Amino acid sequence: MSKKIVVLGAGTGGTIISNNLRRHLPEDWEITVIDRDDQHIYQPGMLFVAFDIQKPGRLVKSRRKYIMPGINFVIDEIVRVDPDKKEVTTLNHKFSYDFLVISTGCRIAPEENDGLLDAWGKNAFTFYTIPDAELLRNKLKEFDGGKVVLNIAELPFKCPVAPIEFIFMADWYFKQKGIRNKVEIELVTPLQGAFTKPKASAVFTASAKEKNIRITPAFELSSVNGKGKYIESVKGDKVKYDLLVSIPTTLGDKMISDSGIDDGIGYVPTHQNTLKALKHEGVYVIGDATNVPTSKAGSVAHYEADVVVFNIMAEIHGVKPEEIFDGHSTCFIVYSKGTSSVIDFNYKIEPLPGQFPMPKLGPFSLLKETKMNWYGKLGFEWLYWNVLLAGRHLGAPPTLVMAGKEVG
Ligand SMILES: Cc1cc2nc3c(=O)[nH]c(=O)nc-3n(C[C@H](O)[C@H](O)[C@H](O)COP(=O)(O)OP(=O)(O)OC[C@H]3O[C@@H](n4cnc5c(N)ncnc54)[C@H](O)[C@@H]3O)c2cc1C
Incomplete structure (x- = not known):
């Protein structure tokens, strides 16, 4: 009998982890990812829309196009999760699972x-x-x-x-x-x-x-x-x-609160290092849907996806999940059309000055407004669509690297 992984939400985190899991798991593992629509939005671009330096149409692409063959992509509204029965209900279907990944993000209210x-x-x-x-x-x-x-x-x-x-x-x-x-x-x-x-x-x-x-x-x-x-x-x-x-x-998604698995404001109580739901077996949480004390940012969802893939594979092999995630977050901070800063930090180490991602070479400068950082911000959009969503990484670990950072 095939084994089943269901991923809730095909935004940044859900797309990355579905593709990453598909690469790592044999075919008898069925992977299903569910989202309410087929419109993937590159959310950082919305700031540029407000200042009229990006056209909104460029920010939206078909989710399906970025989900690998061999993954069932279902367009439907998720209405309930029942972690005791290991079952997800959508408006039109029911899905049972062995592992569930919640990546339903958050919403302004x-x-x-x-x-x-x-x-x-x-x-x-x-x-x-x-x-x-x-x-x-x-x-x-x-x-x-x-x-x-x-x-x-x-x-x-x-x-x-x-x-x-x-x-x-x-x-x-x-x-x-x-x-x-x-x-x-x-x-x-x-x-x-x-x-x-x-x-x-x-x-x-x-x-x-x-x-x-x-x-x-x-x-x-x-x-x-x-x-x-x-x-x-x-x-x-x-x-x-x-x-x-x-x-x-x-707030977190309403469906999380309706299912009674939230912390009171729609986020799923999550172990901050394993990323496993604190109260439910076989459930992991990534991206904005967690209540872990780090940024609600796409970079975080990307780093977390690597950790959750590792831990799901560990559990499949009968090994306990590891406490790997350190709250790692990386963010460009645009100062003007033409300059930006960048920060890289985790739960314990605050943003420090230095060079990123390579010591001495950079090419990006941490906590500093530079032109090169702006090119990094622009290049990141390409990287997002062409490398990161595919669940690939750039050879770096998901945790913070101290090389290149100036301490003291
Ligand atoms: C203006 C702005 C600027 C940003 N800039 C940056 C930046 O520069 N760098 C950075 O790293 N991050 C940035 N972010 C944050 C980043 O976009 C998010 O943190 C990231 O997208 C989180 O990924 P996620 O998978 O958790 O959620 P999302 O990408 O939001 O995906 C959640 C998905 O779940 C689906 N979903 C939710 N509930 C249901 C349901 N009940 N049924 C069916 N589907 C459902 C939604 O449709 C959505 O597709 C920015 C965000 C905004 C708004």
Whole structure:
């Protein structure tokens, strides 16, 4: 009898792991991957759509095209997971499994933020979906002066560097338009600084200061008042805006909560080193769907996929899963159309300066704004579609490499 692996979600993590598993497992292992549609979106490009330097059509490709032959790709809405019966229910089918990989990502939920939907599309926008990024692009085009506020509603949220990229890109954009002197830019965040890790936070804060961008930390959003054009914190502090760019409350997929396997906000409690679901046998979790304390980023999903393939194969061979994953995350931080920084870190080691990925040679410079890093960011899109989604890697381990990093 064939053995079955079911993968939930064919986004970044689900596509990578399905292909990676297909390469490693013999044919009597049946691999099924399920997603609600056939549209794979390159999500980092949505920031560029907002600033009108990328066309939205280029970001969307057929999922099927990136899923290897020998994998069953099913388009259907997943409605329930039953880990006791080892069964997944979709609108039209039921699937049993020996191993399950959950990679259903996360979603913005602006309805969770008091007052936000009243202002939505009027003076409050986001760039976390393609239609929203297009609306923001149109608004930015007609904006002729005033205060732009980027607000993160609450933690956790997807892509922790995206807000920093947005404020730096906004500085560049309004300079290009020749109206920077008429625009105030402010980042209002629940974090204690610009970023979660102190060294990187200090570097980003210094760059923001140079660009005359204000950062307001420790702001826990209570409500948005679109008519009065301000946001208010739970302590009663108010920040005025003319244009609000919001990263609303972010939740895991509803199906995870409906199945009763979540942590209260839609994420699956996951062992931070094995990536196995804490409460269920035969279930692994990767990407934004986990509750592990690292970035919700595509690079993380890619590193995690290698670890989960290793652990599923270990279990098939009767060996206990290994505690390999170290929270490794790598992110480009775009400063302008033409320059970028890059960071590489894990649960314990914060982003450090140095050369990446090769010591001395780079060609990328960590925690530094360079032209070469920008070319890296552009090249990454090609790498994503042509190498990473296929579940291939570049010879590097999934864990953080210290070579090239400057400690101390
Ligand atoms: C604006 C923006 C910029 C970003 N920039 C970067 C960056 O520069 N670098 C970086 O590394 N990361 C970046 N990211 C984050 C990155 O895109 C995500 O972290 C990554 O895609 C997570 O992969 P995933 O597989 O967990 O989720 P996703 O890729 O979102 O895939 C989840 C899939 O599950 C499917 N699904 C969910 N629920 C169901 C259901 N009930 N039924 C059927 N299908 C379902 C969805 O349709 C989706 O295809 C950015 C994200 C955004 C929004």
